[in-house]
Amino acid sequence: MNDRYLILPPSVEGIPDSYIVVRRFLSWVGVGALLFGIVFTLHFSNIEGLYEDDFYYYLVVARNFISGNGTSYFKGVLTNGYQPLWQFLVIAAAYGAEVSGWSPLRVVYVLSAAICLFSVVLVLRENRRLSDEGVLALVFCSGVVYLFLNMGMEVPALFFFSTILMLHVGRGGRSSSVIGFALFGCFLSRIDSMVYWLPMICLLLWGFKKHLMRSLLLLTTLVALYCLANKFFFGLWMPVSGLAKNAPVFSFHAQTFTSFLLSPRPPVFLMWSVLVTPVLFYLLPNKRLIIAVSFFLIFVFYVLHAFRSDYGVWPWYQYNFLLHILVIGLSEGAAGFAKKSGPGMRILLVATFLISVGMVFSKAVDQFKTRKQDSEMMAVGKFVADVALENGIDVLAMGDRAGAVGYATSASVVQLEGLVMDRGFLDRYASHLDLFDVLRKYKVGAYVATSPQPIPGEGCYLVTELVQAGDRAVRTRVCMPVLASHQSPSGLLTVVFRVPVVVQAGE
Template identity: 25%
Template sequence: MIARNILEHGESSALLGTPTNGYHPLWMIVVTMYGSVFGFGLMGLRIFETLLFALALVILIRALEIRSFMYALLVTVGFHVIFFGWMVSGMEISLLLPLVCLFQGLMLRPDWRAGWIGTIGLLLSACAVIGTRLDAAFFVIPILLFAPLGLTRKSLVLAGLVAAAVAYTSVNLALFDTALPISGSVKSLGAPTLNTGYLEQLETAFSGLPSTFLVGDPFVTPFITAGIGICCLVIGLLPSLRNQQEFRATRGILLGATIGFLAYSAKLVFGSSWRVWFWYGYPSIFFLIPILAILHSQFGTYRIAKAVSLIAIAGLMYVNRYVIAPDQNRSERIPQNAAFYEMVEKDIGDGPVAMGDRAGTFGWMHPHGLFQLEGLVNDVAYFALLERSGNVRATLCARGIRKVVDYEPNLGRYERHDIAVLRPFLTSFGGPFLTVYGDEEVARMKNDPNTFGLIEEADSTIYLWKLDCDR
């Protein structure tokens, strides 16, 4: 949606005239470039993401110097089970995986980072990882600090990162009046706080062990891989292993990743008021690569290890086929949004639409602009309104936005209803309400479980209202 507006109108916005930087910059650049050549069809994007996944595997297998077909197959199947479901979702994790493989491959392979070309490669890959997912800086910077790179090379790479950060924040301030993405500011509303929603997600995921780990649960996997990584780090400090080349190469990565994970987790627990989504499990990547490097270096020549690899491949394929695949049959908002848009397209007309949670697909289908009520892809002025719990209805009317779409319970007959702009299920920050009236309702569509799957009663019905701004 934003990439389409960049291409067609030269404006970074979900709604023309409402500039936003609510995205990770490099992923937006890549999506925009891809769309300029191939368009934004869903199937084409899935193929592109699959190719990125294949590229990550090629980089990883070459970085670890895996020459055994069995180990290569194990890495491929394992990564497919853990990461592939995350990657074909149109999110930045698609690009992050091959970039982290490249960044850590440069760390693991001295021949890859030799000379000035290697130093430039380290700088560019570090910038690319952070540009794809800004909070990956929690991992990249400590890994660089603890990696065996030499003081001069570390200083050059870190100085380059600082220069890139200054350039990025300066452009943001000039174009959007904010140094960092507005989406991050929205998710930090109310901080410092205790993010009870995220803690509940962790409790649910850990209570399902070990099955949640076996299916690559994004809430459990980072903690499990971090624990394994810390064990490898401790083992690598044993006198008999301390000076082995393989452990010298991975010790800095694991130590930096551990420190980064502690900072990242603290940010989610105390610096955010929002629940998280599956792609927040990406820290697994930073641990899994050095763990594979150690395992391959220590056991890659043993015949029994190859037999274990074959058993592991069979187990992972079984999990993927009989555990993960059936779970994919869950409720889908995309077809429900599509069905409702087809029903109300004439009623909406060619004006913009305001919508909060699940607005992405609806906004994509409606080419006349989306005002994102949660503020994740909105502007600084609207963020200030959310922060002070201001009058959302008056703001919509002042901006010429009359149509509002939202998921709510079945309201039956009602005179007035207050929409929670920031849904209590998603965030502990209260936020403002948007008042709508029964006589402003244009249409509603109740979920059909046989068509769209089981959906919570609180979201059972999707509505369209047309605001009477003279009210």
């Protein structure tokens, strides 16, 4: 057996029995922590609190598809998002919910968790074949995947295809078809993220240059076919959401940028720790230059986002940081370049295990603490549903909290961020249409604002919405009639505004 694998029979000279036992134990505990986190979430957490934001948009599309309206978001408007495989999963979950009587959200969570567990078990079965880096990837990814199940929709498919890639290369496979299709599956999991992690995969697999080039050629062909299909069905080469979200122009403000880099905020500490990581990897007994370069690419990615004038959205990009770590871990486990690891790698293995399991338990505790907040949002949803019913409102509009409202009301809910997926959004964006002019085009009868700020003496409110809603300004002055307001015990203020109907000439 090759001496690069440290999970060897106890009789092999130089490999302590205790280390083999610890290595196996860490692998199984990593999977156990993932399983515990999943069961804990299903039993103790408010599932609706996990699936707001983009998920509600995809669920609306799935319901429209099942009802025979095709892939539409609102009254037959063709639309598609940046997570094609996720959309198929939600459609399957919606069908399953009708058959089983479960909530679609629970079906989605169970399917997502099952895919991730299946992927982790596949890796665990190869435990005897993996280098220390492979076990490191398995243990760390157990925690990261659990966090993704609560943060990112695309993780089940991305983790599955990354695992296939890892196992194939880790077994010594060099099939360009398997690698190419696995990369294409990752591409369909979340299209825009591929720009970030594909260079890292190429670096980590650079030792197989010939097969890597063939795989990239196959990937390019498959992506081109996807673009042609998207152009045929939806009228654009890529989903409109990505074009809209990348529309803001990067700008550099020296004073803002400098003050941000020196500010004592968790995202800043995270960025600087990413910069230190390549140095630590390079100082290990086995110098991991490729890994160091990969982490440095993440640092460059973070710095580029810091150049944006709207750096207030920075904390959201911790999501992409976890995605990068997941891909690096899986790819490094697949590479299998390492010989026998020294004490540095063993220390890193144990430290990563402790961090990973700690992340799982801290997230579980956090979910338990936020149950009250999730319950408050469901109460807000019931309040908005009652207001819509009393006032005969058929269509509501709301921001990222639309999920909590949509699950509680029979009225149609237009999620503002979901508008970026609809055909024609870019034209509205380019013409600088006011937010409420956009809402009127969707026949919206009421606008629900979360945490609006009253303007003293004017009877108006200042609300903040995402730039994707239609207007470039994220802060909007609202002086429309107030139908009702609600304040939760924690102080969360929700105001329902009547959207006046403007009759156009000739109507």
